[in-house]
Amino acid sequence: MQGMVGFEDLSAKRAAVAVVGLGYVGLPLAVALAGHFRVIGFDVSAKRIRDLDSGLDRTGELSATDISASGARFTDDPAELGQARLFLVAVPTPIDAHRIPDLRPVIGASRTVGAALKPGSVVVYESTVYPGLTEELCGPLLEEASGLVCGRDFWLGYSPERVNPGDREHRLETIVKVVAGQNPACAELLSQVYGRVVRAGVYRAPDIRTAEAAKVIENTQRDLNIALMNELAMIFERMGIDTLEVLEAAGTKWNFLPFRPGLVGGHCIGVDPYYLTFKAEALGHHPQVILAGRKINDYMGKYIAEATIKRLIKAGLRIKGARVGVLGLTFKENVSDLRNTRVVDLVRELEEYGVRVLVQDAKADPAEAEAECGIRLCGLDRLRDLEAIVLAVVHDEYKSIGLAELKTWFRDPAKALLIDVKGFFRPRDLAAAGFAFWRL
Numbered sequence: 001m002q003g004m005v006g007f008e009d010l011s012a013k014r015a016a017v018a019v020v021g022l023g024y025v026g027l028p029l030a031v032a033l034a035g036h037f038r039v040i041g042f043d044v045s046a047k048r049i050r051d052l053d054s055g056l057d058r059t060g061e062l063s064a065t066d067i068s069a070s071g072a073r074f075t076d077d078p079a080e081l082g083q084a085r086l087f088l089v090a091v092p093t094p095i096d097a098h099r100i101p102d103l104r105p106v107i108g109a110s111r112t113v114g115a116a117l118k119p120g121s122v123v124v125y126e127s128t129v130y131p132g133l134t135e136e137l138c139g140p141l142l143e144e145a146s147g148l149v150c151g152r153d154f155w156l157g158y159s160p161e162r163v164n165p166g167d168r169e170h171r172l173e174t175i176v177k178v179v180a181g182q183n184p185a186c187a188e189l190l191s192q193v194y195g196r197v198v199r200a201g202v203y204r205a206p207d208i209r210t211a212e213a214a215k216v217i218e219n220t221q222r223d224l225n226i227a228l229m230n231e232l233a234m235i236f237e238r239m240g241i242d243t244l245e246v247l248e249a250a251g252t253k254w255n256f257l258p259f260r261p262g263l264v265g266g267h268c269i270g271v272d273p274y275y276l277t278f279k280a281e282a283l284g285h286h287p288q289v290i291l292a293g294r295k296i297n298d299y300m301g302k303y304i305a306e307a308t309i310k311r312l313i314k315a316g317l318r319i320k321g322a323r324v325g326v327l328g329l330t331f332k333e334n335v336s337d338l339r340n341t342r343v344v345d346l347v348r349e350l351e352e353y354g355v356r357v358l359v360q361d362a363k364a365d366p367a368e369a370e371a372e373c374g375i376r377l378c379g380l381d382r383l384r385d386l387e388a389i390v391l392a393v394v395h396d397e398y399k400s401i402g403l404a405e406l407k408t409w410f411r412d413p414a415k416a417l418l419i420d421v422k423g424f425f426r427p428r429d430l431a432a433a434g435f436a437f438w439r440l
Contacts, residue, residue, distance in 0.1 A: 002119035004155055004185055005085035007192045013038040017193070018084035018116075020109050022048055022074065024059050024267075024337065025126060025161040026090035028172050031062060032197040034072035040084055041074045044108070049076045058365065060336055061165065081116035086193065089113065090126040090161060092267060094339070095274050101130070103137070110138045114145025117154055122186055124157035128272050130279035131213040134158050135182075150182075157181045157190050158208045160215030165266075166335040176200045180211035219272040220290060225259040226269070227293035230300055233261040233440050237307075243440065244423045261440045262422060263304070263392070264297040265331035265342040301345025304440065308388060308419050309353055311438050315415050317387045320354035325383040325409065328393020329361040329369060333422075336363040343392045344373050358382055362397035386410050388417040394424045403433040 009015045015038075019030040022043040030041040043049055051057070052074045055064030073080070081087070091105040106127050113123055123142060125134050139150040148154050159179045164170045177198040181187030191202045205211035233243040243261060250256050264270045273294055277287045312319055331341040347357050358378050361369065366377045383389070386409050391398065403425070410416045418430060420439040430437045 002153070004189065005120045005122060007189055010037050010086060010193065015085035016040050016083045017086045017088065018042055018081050018113075019072075020081075020087060020089045020113060021091035021105075021127075022052065023090070023092065024061060024165045025163050026088075027052070027057060027059070027067075028061055028163065029088060029090060029126070029161075029197075030072045030074075031066055031070040032172055033193070034070040036196045037193075038083075039070075039072040040080055041072050042078070042081055042112075043074070043076055044112075046076045049074050058336060059165065060334075060363070078112050078116060081113065082118070084116065085118065085121045086189075087113045087116075087121065087123045088126060088159075089123065092339075093127045093129055093271070093275070094267065095271050099274050101275050101278050103133075106133075106138065107141060110141040111145045114142040117142060117146035117148055119148060119153045121154040122157055122181075122189060123154060124159055124190060126159055126161040128160065128215055128219075128268065128275060129212055130216060130275040131209045132279070134208050134212060155182045155186045156208065157186050158211045159190060159194060160211060160218075162215075162218075165337055166332065173197060173199050177202045178205055178211050178214060179203070180205040180208045182208065216272050216276045219269045220276055222259075223264060223269050223273050223297060224289065224293040225257060226262065226264050227296040229259050229261040230296050230440075234303065242427070260423070261300075263300050263331075263342040263346070265340045266337065267331075267339045270294075270297065270331075270340050270342070298342070298345075300440075301342045302349045304390070304419065304421060305346050305349035305353075307438055308350065308390060308417075309355075311417055311419070311436065312388060315417055315436055317412075317415060317417070322355050322387040323385055323411070324350060324355050324357050324388045324390060325386045326357055326359045326390045326392055327361075327383075327398055328391070328395060329359050329373065329375060329377070330364050330393055330395075333394050334363065334396055336365060336368075338364055338368060338372050341373065344375065346390065346392065347375060358386075361393070362395040383409050387415075388419060390419040390421065391424060392421050394422050399424070403429060403435065407433065407435070 017037045018040045019026045020042045022041050030039050033039050055067050089109050091109045094102045096102045143150050162175045177194045179190040195202050236243045273290050280287050329343050350357050359375050369375050369377050407413045407416050416435050418435045418437045423439045
């Protein structure tokens with residue numbers, strides 16, 4: 001038996017810190033820690049490593065200067081992980097086509113780390129999981145791959161990621177970091193390590209399961225609140241009331257929460273609740289409120305598409321063969337991430353009606369859009385002779401396009417129809433510019 005790696009060993013760079021998974025979460029973490037420790041950034045994608053070595057971060061979170069100045073070592077060679085004694089696992093935890101947790105990335109990462117483990121190591125998971133997964137699944141996988149005993153030869157920790165892609169205000173350094181360890185010494189080590197880079201401070205959860213549960217309910221709570229707004233939007237639509245005007249009025253009360261209706265996609269809010277419901281059902285409890293919220297939010301792409309079709313009919317425009325331009329495909333504004341984007345639902349539903357949909361996105365990689373979503377992106381210059389425009393994701397590049405210019409994109413400018421999903425334009429401006437419009 002060997003004692004746990006010490007903070008002094010890491011600070012003196014006698015032992016390295018390995019960050020496994022270099023996406024939205026792992027890369028900023030690796031770069032930040034590299035200012036204080038010897039850091040090895042590992043990713044299974046050789047292309048990702050080549051990009052980072054050349055200073056390119058396709059997620060748009062870090063600049064070439066940020067990457068090159070960090071001093072972090074990036075690699076896709078698992079053998080290099082043998083230099084590390086603290087492993088921070090930040091791989092994705094998606095769901096499959098049946099909305100069941102897809103644990104293949106975290107299982108694969110655990111086996112890779114396990115093969116590199118030495119006595120005294122600590123393995124920390126940042127991926128969103130259901131309560132119990134770190135100790136019940138990951139621990140045994142690490143033991144199997146390493147031949148070491150968890151709690152004697154190596155230790156587990158959990159520190160959930162809270163990164164908000166595209167957000168320049170709420171970042172790793174400015175968000176309180178929750179940490180939990182298998183024992184007090186492990187929790188203390190994590191507090192010290194993360195404390196070097198997180199200015200907002202560190203919060204110690206009493207145990208790993210509590211920290212796992214805290215993470216998974218953060219996004220479940222947000223999902224439910226957005227589902228409520230989406231249901232209200234459907235109700236107010238029937239009443240002929242503008243939902244956003246209702247929310248603006250209600251928002252004058254000090255404790256009214258500022259949630260808005262919309263498409264709920266991405267790798268967190270639209271996914272994490274299913275990790276909790278999966279575990280709950282395994283324990284014999286069928287969640288009702290959480291799954292009801294998920295059902296509403298998963299329906300919104302179809303709902304917006306149907307609203308578009310109704311307004312095309314109302315305007316006396318054709319449906320079959322209608323050219324409809326969709327601005328934005330990523331799951332949120334100003335990011336390139338296409339994971340679990342619900343704009344795809346909107347596009348597919350319009351296509352079911354025979355609509356010819358032309359999709360443009362200012363941030364997404366065209367090859368990735370075709371591979372991941374089966375959608376071929378087009379340039380802005382292709383968005384002409386349209387019957388309708390759907391403003392689905394308000395990237396900054398779209399904000400400078402004025403209503404007068406948008407009007408020229410239509411086959412018949414006198415029947416210009418704008419579906420403003422996010423409510424970016426003011427209704428009076430749209431009316432003054434001669435647009436027929438709808439917003440959620």
